[in-house]
Amino acid sequence: MHREIRNHNSGNAQVVIQAGETHGPLTINLHAPDRNAPVERLARAVAAQWSAEAKVRGLFGPAPMAITWQTADRRPWLTGGDAAAFADRFLDLPAPRRLVLLGEPGCGKTSAAVLLVHELLNRRRPGQAVPVLLSLGSWDPETEHLSQWLARRLAEEYPVLGRRALQQAGKLLDANLVLPVLDGLDEIPAGRRTQALAKLNQALADQDPIVLTCRKQEYKKLSTEALGRATVIEALPLNRESVRSYLLAPATPERTARWQPVLNHLMVKPGGPLASTLTDPLMLGLTRTVYAAEHGRNPAELVTDKRLRTQPAIEQHLLDAVVPTAFPTGPSDRNAAHWRRRRWREARAKRHLAFLAQHLGRLQSQELAWWRLELDGRRAENSQALMAVVLPLVVTASVLSTLVSGHNLRIGTLLNIVGFPVVITAFALWKGGGQRRRAVSAPARVIEPLIGVPLGAVLAAVTTGLGDHTGLLQPRVLRMVLTVAMVLPPAVLTVLWDGRQIGPEAATPAGLLARQRRPPLVLALLVATVLIPGSLLLDRLLGPPYSWLPHHRYPTGNFTQLLVGSVCWALASSRWGAYQVTRLRLACTGCLPFRLMRFLDDAHHRGVLRQEGSTYQFRHARLRERLAEKES
Known part of the structure; x- marks a missing residue:
C-alpha cells in the first residue's frame, strides 16, 4: 500500500528541486501566470509609460552619455556603463537592495532612474516586484504615512488597477510587489526633508528595497538622517572624451566639421567656462539639441560670441534657447507628426x-x-470673473434692445432671466474652490451642500425678484423652496462624486481630463431627469398659483431658470467645470x-x-x- 504525496509550491523560482524516491507515475502541473492579475497589469502599464517617456526624452539615442558613478567614500561604482550595466550593479547589491543616487542639478539622476526602471522591467519575470518611478515632491510627511502616499499615487497614476485601485495598490505594497523608485527628495520643502527621511526609514521593513534620488548638497545637509542600509552613489562630471563622443555621435565628416571649433577650444582650454559647462549632462544635452543641424544654429558661436565668456552666461544662453528651438517659426512638413x-x-x-x-x-x-490651476489665486476669482462678464452683457443687451427695437428692455427684467443660473454658478465656483483648498472630511462634504443649496436658492430668489419687484413670499419663491428637495440629492451627489475625481481614472493628463468630464455631464443629465418629472408632479398636485410650469397668468421663465441653474450647479461645482472656467479666464x-x-x-x-x-x-x-x- 503506497501513500500519495502532494507538494504545493508558491512563489517565484526558476528551478525547484525535490529529493526523494518516486514510485509509479510522476505528474507535474505547471500553472501559467495570470496576465490579468493586478501586478501584471501594473507591470505592463509602467513599462509602456516609461518606454514612451524615455523615447521623448531622447534616452535611447545613438550614444547615451557615459556617466561615471562613485560611492560616497570615492570608490568607483560604475564607469561609463549603459542602462544594462547600471541594472546589473543594482541587482548585485546586498539585500535589501537600497540605492541612493546623488548629484548636482542636471547631472542625470532622473534619467538614470528612468533607464533603471525600463531595464528592470525588461528583465522582470511574472510575479516579481514591479519598479515604479514616482516624484517625491507631492509627499507631505507631516500629514501622510509613506505607505498611504504610495498607495494613493499608484491609484492615481495607474487606472489598470481597477475600480478599487486604492485597495488594490495597498495589497500590492503589503505583498512587496512594488519596488518604489522615488525621485527628488530635494523637491520636498527644506524644512521637512529631515522629517521625510526619518519617516521613510520608519516605514521601510527590514527587507524592503528602494531607490532614492536627491541633489548632493541637499542630502549631505541631512546630517542627522540617512537612508538605512543603503548604498549611496554620486554622479561625477563628464570628462572631455565623454563630451566629445556625445557631441559627435553618430560620427560623420559633416558633423565633425560643424563641431570642430568647439572641440578645438575644449582642447586648448580644458578648464575654461565652456568646458566646465559641458561637463554638466543637462547643459551638454541642451547644447546638442540647440545646435542640431536642422535648427540652423552654428555651434561655433559658443566660442566666438563675446557675450559667452562666463559659465553662468553660457548656461543662461542655452536655457533661453530651449523654447525658440522647441517652437521654431516657419511652415511644417506635410508628413510631420500631428x-x-x-x-x-x-x-x-x-x-x-x-x-x-x-x-x-x-x-x-x-x-x-490641470485641476490645480484654480488654486492659484483668490478663492472667489472665478466667481468674480463670471459676474464681471455677465453684468456688462446684461447692460449691453438692454441698451441694444432699446436702440434697435425701440422697446425698453429693463435691466431688472434681464437679471430676472439670467439671475438664478448666474448666481448658482458663481456660488458653486466659490464653494467648490474653497473645498478644494483644504482637506474636507466626507461628512462635511455632505453637510455643506445641505446648507449651501438652500442658501443659493434664497440668493437666487432675491435676484430673480428684481425684474417685477416681487418679494420673498411670492408664489414663485415658494415654488423654489418646494423644489429644493429635488435639487438637494443631485447636489450632494455632485460634491461626493467630485471628491473622488482625482483618483484612478487615467494615467495621462488628457486622459484624466476626459474621464473627469463624464461625472458632471452625467449629473447634469440626472438633474434634468429629476426636475422635469418632479415639476410635472408638483404642477399636478399644487396647481396655480404654485405651479412650476408656465402659466398664462404667471412668469413663464421660472422652470427654465431652475433647470438651467441646476445644470450649471452640477457642472460648475466639479473640478472639470472649475478647470474650464479657469482656463477660459486665463x-x-x-x-x-x-x-x-x-x-x-x-x-x-x-x-x-x-x-x-x-x-x-x-x-x-x-x-x-x-x-x-x-x-x-
Missing part, C-alpha cells in the same frame, strides 16, 4: 510657459496639474492658450515638459526657474 503641425508662435509659447513656471512657484510645487487675459491641453502635450513632445503620470513637469528645475525669472 503634434509638430500645431503652430505655436515662439513669443506666445514663451509667455505661456513663463506663466506656468510662475504658477508652480506660487504653489511651491513641481507638478503641473486665456482671455493672454496668460494661457485656449487649447491648453494641446499646448501642454505639444510642449511635452518637443522636450520642454516631461510627463509624470497624470501631471507634467518642466524638463528641469533650472529651466523652470529661468523662465519664471526672465518673464517676471
